[in-house]
Amino acid sequence: MAEALLALKAYRVSLKISDKYLEVIRGIDLKLAKGEVLGIIGESGSGKSVLLKTMLGLMDYDSYRVDSGTLLYEGESMLELPIKKRYQILGRSIAYIFQNPKQSLSQRKTIQYHFKEQFKVLGKPYDASYVKQLLSDVGIENQTTLLKQYPYQLSGGQGQRIALALALVAQPKVIIADEPTSAIDATLKLKMMKLLKQINEKYGTAMIIVTHDFDVIHHITQRVVVMYGGLVMNEGDTQALMKASVHPYTRGLITCAESLKDMSSTLYELSGYPLNPLNFKEACPFAERCERKTISCEAMVPIMETYRGERYRCCHPYLDANDGGLAHA
Template sequence: MKSKPILDIRDYHVSLWIQEMMTPVIRGVDLSVNRGEILGILGESGSGKSVLLKTFLGLMKASSYNITSGEVLFDGLSLLDLTLAERTALLGKEIAFIFQNPTQTLSPFKTVSWHFKEVFRIHGLDYKIEKVHEVLKDVGIQNITAVLNMYPYQLSGGMGQRIAIALAVVLNPKLIIADEPTSAIDASLKLKILELLSKINTKYNTSMILVTHDFDVIKRITHQTAVMYGGIVMSYGDTNDLFSKAVHPYTLGLIKCANALKGEAHEIYQLEGYPKSPLAFTAGCPFAERCAYKSSICETVIPKAESFAGGYYRCCNPILEGGFSAK
């Protein structure tokens, strides 16, 4: 019997305060993360990836958004029925969040050691130096005693990211959410960070969500992938299936762009146009004006979720006949 997902998001809607009005930004998202699974959330800037996650965790200013409907279950617990304080209490112990630039989330006036002690103190736990040393070793930190006495400004980008991951892992959370975990580090360190996250996932059986616009991140370590656009999940399913059997025009366009940049295409390819601002959202498919396959219906309704290859997609005119070519 298949176990229940560690995180289950159902018909989730969020409005943000934009230009003195509450504007719909997340418009009915359905996602789940199984235990021990890595889910990648892929999409261009402004697609709603970070807003989706930060709002139900209470990581944005409360007056800046409104969760208008939906359900978010974490390990069977309804997060939206909890107070903000109760949700915050879960952070670090049950759910860990790794921000895009870790050195900016660390106090510049406190040592690395202080940050670990603070994680234990906030959750009313005794400080376990042995556990700290274990996770620092797991993330590849050498000279652990010296590093614990450093301040954030003394850390390189790669070391800061490793410290952030270690802080996320130290209390053995059930779910780790990483927001663009490789964008703030040198390209040469990206592979090491991805290998590190995969190692943590395997050793601790920790579920993960990786928010990114980087195909290498998605293809290398995720099990499931959700492709977002205009506050909607356009494609969702097994990562390998999603990219080998892409049926949504937006997903296919992203694959073509990535292949062109890697020199795997005969010519440079780019998606025409730009993502819509939430202020310009209409009742139709948000991708319609950029889509080569659009028809009149695309401009009047948001497509329903249709099952495909164990996942789903939202498109009135999917690319199904005869497969596809990403080159």
């Protein structure tokens, strides 16, 4: 991997719930190279948003605690910095597009107001022609009209595009998009995927795309991280992982996604429900739902191992040559 722009090591976070701390992120290692597009996938509640938002200081500071870990941005250690200083550095270099970007805007203010605010925060004079250029780059045609509109007047797709254009004002080195396609329909999804690719190429930004959707992972990411129960369970080259991951959880997710697309096949679903942090224990978090489970899976959290460049936590991975295809999932 090229030199890491962003590197997270052994990162643990607890959320404050009714005056008690509950661990939800349990030792995550993550790297992002310059210009790379990394996908993070995992079922609801696996910890994707908490991981990224706490890393950037975007959650209410009283609502969580970073228990341990290091965060390097361009080689500089971030977590020891006073929160304001960290936010100054990361806020300018890393743009975070929220899961519901329209709701994250002030509904009583025009889109132009939001752009002006963005310039103000960055200490730069407002540049109307640059804003129009950005809007054009994210596929907004009637820019003058749109700037006069209010967030509630936008469609889901326009909301995503505006959020992306607002993020680009700061000329970030990294864009993190949390569920960029969940609020839009299938036809717009394809357009949004193309757009993210174009932005990555034109502006040279690295990206982290958080999603539930393997189509998105398949089409725009180079590497993928699979999260479950506050842990990275599997990580590797996107195409290789999607063809034949060694991990039962990843295989289960992919088989579900493929059966949803193939109307002629029987619908496949993973049994049970995602693990709640209240029920975390020293065992494989996927144990209650895994068809390959044995007693050893419940003895400890599987350690991270590597096989042909793929990282995985699992006691019984599909390493055998005969296990090559996803038919075994």
